[in-house]
Amino acid sequence: MKIHNKGDRFWLGDHGHLFGAQGVMPIWWKQWNGPGGQHRPFNQKRQNSFDRYYKKDGMRGWVEEQLKLLNRAGVKLLLQWTDLALAIRASQEGIAFVPVLLGPEEVKQWIKSGATADDGVAKVKQAAKKLRNRIEARGHDPVDILSGIIDFEEPIWMALMEGALHGDKAVDVASEMFPRCADILRKEFPTVPVWSSKLAGSTRKNHPNYGW
Numbered sequence: 001m002k003i004h005n006k007g008d009r010f011w012l013g014d015h016g017h018l019f020g021a022q023g024v025m026p027i028w029w030k031q032w033n034g035p036g037g038q039h040r041p042f043n044q045k046r047q048n049s050f051d052r053y054y055k056k057d058g059m060r061g062w063v064e065e066q067l068k069l070l071n072r073a074g075v076k077l078l079l080q081w082t083d084l085a086l087a088i089r090a091s092q093e094g095i096a097f098v099p100v101l102l103g104p105e106e107v108k109q110w111i112k113s114g115a116t117a118d119d120g121v122a123k124v125k126q127a128a129k130k131l132r133n134r135i136e137a138r139g140h141d142p143v144d145i146l147s148g149i150i151d152f153e154e155p156i157w158m159a160l161m162e163g164a165l166h167g168d169k170a171v172d173v174a175s176e177m178f179p180r181c182a183d184i185l186r187k188e189f190p191t192v193p194v195w196s197s198k199l200a201g202s203t204r205k206n207h208p209n210y211g212w
Helices: 026-031 049-054 058-073 084-091 104-112 117-137 155-162 167-188
Strands: 003-006 009-012 100-102 149-152
Touching (some): 026 049, 026 058, 049 058, 058 084, 117 149, 117 167, 155 167
């Protein structure tokens, strides 16, 4: 794939478009009460943006409109926090979907329960089965919808930051947990590429006050 540049801007492919989006969820519309979103000009009852703009068409209308926006922007990759209905429609139009099974909130739960490899593997196994069931319940094969899959959102970095793991112990947990999680994903989603968890920060030295 050719790399293009103009000044200090670089991009891949034929056009200077966005490559990916972290996620697109309808709940963000419900939470948005900023300019144009809050429908309360004279102390009227607040109406969230989703209900205001999609009262007639609901989720179906929202999905179709977000898909048009993604195509216009040139987004070709959707990651975590993407609504599944939108991800399925987008995948049918060539937009890749690579979900993260356990995001920050789930990682915090893992940390609170001890940040062990066994618990991490169990959580990934449960989340993988849940995702498979949700896709199949909508009449699709996960292999056709997923362009890849990621188990954790920076579990080691968060464990280091919270002081749950230090130095070589963090390396030991990562070395045991990540391969086991990858095996689960390969079994649950055959032929779907397994993307790596993010491993941020130095984990080779102990700094008890900081965790890395």
